[in-house]
Amino acid sequence: MTRRPPVRLKDIAKDLNLSVVTVSRALQNRRDISDETRERVLARIRELDYQPNFAARTLATGRTFSIGLVVPSFLHPFFAEVAKGIVETIRPRGYGLLIACSNEDVELEKRETEHLLARQVDALILASVQQSPEFIQEIQSRGSICVLIDRTIPGLRANHVGTDDREIGRIATLHLFDQGCRRIAHIRGPEVSTALGRMAGYRETLSGLGLPGLHEMVAPVVTGDSGAEECGHRAMLELLRLRLRPDGVFAFNDAVAVGAMRAILEAGLRIPNDIAVVGCGNGRWDHILRVPLSSIDQCAAKIGELAAKMAMKLVVEEASPSFRDSLVPVKLVMRESSARLGVVSSCA
Amino acid sequence: MTRRPPVRLKDIAKDLNLSVVTVSRALQNRRDISDETRERVLARIRELDYQPNFAARTLATGRTFSIGLVVPSFLHPFFAEVAKGIVETIRPRGYGLLIACSNEDVELEKRETEHLLARQVDALILASVQQSPEFIQEIQSRGSICVLIDRTIPGLRANHVGTDDREIGRIATLHLFDQGCRRIAHIRGPEVSTALGRMAGYRETLSGLGLPGLHEMVAPVVTGDSGAEECGHRAMLELLRLRLRPDGVFAFNDAVAVGAMRAILEAGLRIPNDIAVVGCGNGRWDHILRVPLSSIDQCAAKIGELAAKMAMKLVVEEASPSFRDSLVPVKLVMRESSARLGVVSSCA
DNA sequence: TTGAAAGCGGTACCAA
DNA sequence: TTGGTACCGCTTTCAA
Numbered sequence: 063m064t065r066r067p068p069v070r071l072k073d074i075a076k077d078l079n080l081s082v083v084t085v086s087r088a089l090q091n092r093r094d095i096s097d098e099t100r101e102r103v104l105a106r107i108r109e110l111d112y113q114p115n116f117a118a119r120t121l122a123t124g125r126t127f128s129i130g131l132v133v134p135s136f137l138h139p140f141f142a143e144v145a146k147g148i149v150e151t152i153r154p155r156g157y158g159l160l161i162a163c164s165n166e167d168v169e170l171e172k173r174e175t176e177h178l179l180a181r182q183v184d185a186l187i188l189a190s191v192q193q194s195p196e197f198i199q200e201i202q203s204r205g206s207i208c209v210l211i212d213r214t215i216p217g218l219r220a221n222h223v224g225t226d227d228r229e230i231g232r233i234a235t236l237h238l239f240d241q242g243c244r245r246i247a248h249i250r251g252p253e254v255s256t257a258l259g260r261m262a263g264y265r266e267t268l269s270g271l272g273l274p275g276l277h278e279m280v281a282p283v284v285t286g287d288s289g290a291e292e293c294g295h296r297a298m299l300e301l302l303r304l305r306l307r308p309d310g311v312f313a314f315n316d317a318v319a320v321g322a323m324r325a326i327l328e329a330g331l332r333i334p335n336d337i338a339v340v341g342c343g344n345g346r347w348d349h350i351l352r353v354p355l356s357s358i359d360q361c362a363a364k365i366g367e368l369a370a371k372m373a374m375k376l377v378v379e380e381a382s383p384s385f386r387d388s389l390v391p392v393k394l395v396m397r398e399s400s401a402r403l404g405v406v407s408s409c410a
Numbered sequence: 411m412t413r414r415p416p417v418r419l420k421d422i423a424k425d426l427n428l429s430v431v432t433v434s435r436a437l438q439n440r441r442d443i444s445d446e447t448r449e450r451v452l453a454r455i456r457e458l459d460y461q462p463n464f465a466a467r468t469l470a471t472g473r474t475f476s477i478g479l480v481v482p483s484f485l486h487p488f489f490a491e492v493a494k495g496i497v498e499t500i501r502p503r504g505y506g507l508l509i510a511c512s513n514e515d516v517e518l519e520k521r522e523t524e525h526l527l528a529r530q531v532d533a534l535i536l537a538s539v540q541q542s543p544e545f546i547q548e549i550q551s552r553g554s555i556c557v558l559i560d561r562t563i564p565g566l567r568a569n570h571v572g573t574d575d576r577e578i579g580r581i582a583t584l585h586l587f588d589q590g591c592r593r594i595a596h597i598r599g600p601e602v603s604t605a606l607g608r609m610a611g612y613r614e615t616l617s618g619l620g621l622p623g624l625h626e627m628v629a630p631v632v633t634g635d636s637g638a639e640e641c642g643h644r645a646m647l648e649l650l651r652l653r654l655r656p657d658g659v660f661a662f663n664d665a666v667a668v669g670a671m672r673a674i675l676e677a678g679l680r681i682p683n684d685i686a687v688v689g690c691g692n693g694r695w696d697h698i699l700r701v702p703l704s705s706i707d708q709c710a711a712k713i714g715e716l717a718a719k720m721a722m723k724l725v726v727e728e729a730s731p732s733f734r735d736s737l738v739p740v741k742l743v744m745r746e747s748s749a750r751l752g753v754v755s756s757c758a
Numbered sequence: 759t760t761g762a763a764a765g766c767g768g769t770a771c772c773a774a
Numbered sequence: 775t776t777g778g779t780a781c782c783g784c785t786t787t788c789a790a
Contacts, residue, residue, distance in 0.1 A: 070767060081777045086769065096775060113528040117474070118767030120465035121782045128508070128529075136494045137694065139485065146484045149511055153522070158508050158529055160476070163497055174501070180461040181476075181506055291698070320698045346485065347695035350639070350668045418783060429761045434785065444759060466783035469766045 069112045078102055089114070120182060128158040129373055130178030133189045134166040139345050140362045141189060144211060147366020148187060155374065157184075166191050179206055185373035187211055187366075191254075207376045211369045214255040219385050221376065223369040225360045226389040227256050231263020233394050234312040234340045234358055239271055241402040243310025243338055247276045249297040249322055251314030260342065264312055276308060294321025302329055309337055310400075316341040316348060316357055323353055323399065338400040354397035364390045417460045426450055437462070468530065476506040477721055478526030481537045482514040487693050488710045489537060492559060495714020496535060503722065505532075514539050527554055533721035535559055535714075539602075555724045559717045562603040567733050569724065571717040573708045574737040575604050579611020581742050582660040582688045582706055587619055589750040591658025591686055595624045597645040597670060599662030608690065612660055624656060642669025650677055657685055658748075664689040664696060664705055671701055671747065686748040702745035712738045 071089075075082045080099065087095045088103035106112075120126045129152055133141040149159050160178055164171035171191055178186060185207040192198060195218035201208055202220065209221045231248075238246045248264045251257030268275060294313055301308055302325065313319035319341030326337050333339055333353045341348070344359035368388050419437075423430045428447065435443045436451035454460075468474045477500055481489040497507050508526055512519035519539055526534060533555040540546060543566035549556055550568065557569045579596075586594045596612045599605030616623060642661055649656055650673065661667035667689030674685050681687055681701045689696070692707035716736050 072767075082768080083770090083777055083779095084775085087776090090769090094775065099775080113524075115469075115767050116529050117465045117468035118782090119769075121463075121469055121767080121784090122769040124782080126465070136490045136497070137487065139487075142484045142490050145509070146511065149484070149509065153510070153525075158510075158525070160506050161493070161497065161509055162501070162506075163494065176461070177501075177506070181464045320695075324698065345695070347668075347693070347699070350672065350699055351695070352698060352700045420783075430784080431761055431786090432759085435760090438785090442759065447759080463783050466766090467785075469768085469783080470785040472766080 068115070069110045070115070071112075074103065074106050074110065074112060078106055124182070125184055125377075126182045127156055128160055128181070128183050129370065130160045130162065130175075130181070130183035130186045131188075132162045132164055132171060132174050132178065132186070134164050134171075134191050136161075136163055140212075140343055140360065143362035144189070144366035144369070147363035148370040149366075150363075151367045151370035152374065157374065164191055168192055172197055175201065179204075184377045185209065187369050187373055189213065190215060207373060209369045209373045209376070211365055212256060216255070221372060221385050222387045223365050223372060224256070224387075224389060225365065225392050227259025228263035228266065229389075230342055230358045230360075230392050231260040231265075231312070232267045233263075233392065234260075234342065235264045235267040236271075237356070237394055237396070237400060238310035238312060238338055238340060239267075239273070241310070241334070241338055241400055243308075243402070244273060245276060245306060245308045246273065246310040246312065247301050247308035249294055249301075249311060249313045249318050251318065257314050260312075260314060290315065290317035291321035291324075294318030295325045296321075298322035298325035302326070302331075307337070311337060311339050313339065313341045316343040316345045316355060319355055319357070319399075320351065323351070323355070327352065334398065334400050334402045338402055340394075340400050344395050348395075349397060351399075353399045356397045356400035357395055359393050359395050361390050361392065416463070417458045418463070419460075422451065422454050422458065422460060426454055472530070473532055473725075474530045475504055476508055476529070476531050477718065478508045478510065478523075478529070478531035478534045479536075480510045480512055480519060480522050480526065480534070482512050482519075482539050484509075484511055488560075488691055488708065491710035492537070492714035492717070495711035496718040497714075498711075499715045499718035500722065505722065512539055516540055520545055523549065527552075532725045533557065535717050535721055537561065538563060555721060557717045557721045557724070559713055560604060564603070569720060569733050570735045571713050571720060572604070572735075572737060573713065573740050575607025576611035576614070577737075578690055578706045578708075578740050579608040579613075579660070580615045581611075581740065582608075582690065583612045583615040584619075585704070585742055585744070585748060586658035586660060586686055586688060587615075587621070589658070589682070589686055589748055591656075591750070592621060593624055593654060593656045594621065594658040594660065595649050595656035597642055597649075597659060597661045597666050599666065605662050608660075608662060638663065638665035639669035639672075642666030643673045644669075646670035646673035650674070650679075655685070659685060659687050661687065661689045664691040664693045664703060667703055667705070667747075668699065671699070671703070675700065682746065682748050682750045686750050688742075688748050692743050696743075697745060699747075701747045704745045704748035705743055707741050707743050709738050709740060 071082045071085045075085045085103050088100045135141060160183060162174035162178060164174055168191055187209050189212045190210055192215055195215050198218055198220055211223050214222055235246055250261045311322055313322050319339050323333055323339055326333055331337055341355050341357040344357040348355040348357050372386060419430045419433045423433045433451050436448045483489060508531060510522035510526060512522055516539055535557050537560045538558055540563055543563050546566055546568055559571050562570055583594055598609045659670055661670050667687055671681055671687055674681055679685055689703050689705040692705040696703040696705050720734060
């Protein structure tokens, strides 16, 4: 337990009869130093396994080489995958990731974000649940770098990386149509950009196909980690009560789809023959569900990767003239829950 | 975008005609300062929404008020839940969480751990995949505080928080027995403490019941995020080839159990009537699988909570005389996959 | 009860 | 190409 004190620049300098400044230069690979000196320094640094002191560096430069991430939930696989994408992108470049959870709570999100900012993260990646733009605008106006992922916020101009939600709605709806469904329902999510986008894509496609605009079921806003499935179940029960029940359902996300499938099976109906189901998210368990669930893959890791790259670029670029937005393409993963024609094209 | 510089102690001091020292004292709630002064300072601090500079504080005190977590995978729900437990425990006390991922790779784990240490985290929480004790010992000998979770490492004395794996094996096996199974098989996991413990509990219980020691299937060491299910599938196929096939299977974890169930169903057998199945982990999807899976809940969030508390206590206590070990109790969540008697006692 | 001064371990500016 | 020096913002020690 001899807590031997860590090596400092000063030690190396003394060691090599150089000044601290010179050693620092060698470390930063700057060119205003002779090759010979640089080599000597680097060699010694490797020998001693020197680790720079992040706190000191931060104090001097204002940079922490860390990025902060705030998500509504850790348990949701989407955000876990996003985190993975971020970490794998930033770690090779020496950045670290500080994480925080808002539990879908607007005020908690603010507090957690402020905390990360107090820790001087170089950039923030937020899967924000704010309803109004003020908070993020406040952060932006302070000059903090911030990239929104997943949802956008009405009335807010901001850097953003997300999925093309309209496209999700389109793909899902069109797929159900292709599988022979003609009464396609949608179980929508809460009043947030992603859910609204998916619904827009659904409506757009329906009217494009000249299909009847089916009564849309509104699943109450989902908070926390559970509840979504229950909402899906309730919504589906309502759909089943329609005079002419749907023969296809596009659900806001997988959890909702799972609840809907349960309702369908409980009603003694068959999936996909009586009612086909498509979800969104392509969770890791979708393929071993009671009925393997067709789903739109949001490529969450890719979102994390792009958000991280955008964040790091913004850090380096100092002032950015305008906001950036980047949409990650999605893909349908077809499984049994929508295979009415007996053909499963893809089986991830 | 006027990046107005953050408020510093100095500003508050000047403001109030005090010295920086006094302001600092007020902030730390020390008693060598008059109540009046303290109040004045605190009031101003609230007004200006002062945020202490973590880097400066770290440089001065050596503490970062952050904890580092290294896990083999973010996508595994177990670790996501552990992370949640940690964050919820440390955040109210002002700590932050830095996360890193080893991808089940021994060398990567070392690098990531060193990186967190270079960032001077006050403590490490490691779900380590090290096979030998050297690396962790090295860290300990440097005086770094570290708490292992989940697996232990043979030959290593260390602080640890985990589940009672023997108990898991016992509960699962006994449960299958209670459900009328008499030829109970086990699909074991890789050569790590958790898997070995579960197998030990299984064997112990079998012999206690005077049941035949059934051939144990060895699922190859699982690496990465996928593969476990495939292993479970293969192992089950072998079990099905036995002259007398099992009527109950306890699988190392849920993913393995899912693969096993697939093999059983593909063979045209019924679950649980022909073969009952119990997994471990109680994943969030277990209840909506093709056959809802009985599983031993490891209470991952609790593990995170206890590990975090242990870590923070060790930080405060400075030198700790001995290592601590804490086992979180587990519980069986019974579902259809093992309900041979038609009674489902619990239905989470 | 208060404050001056000396760090903590780097980086940046300017002079040599 | 090098090094001296002055910070960065906070805490700690010691003296007033």
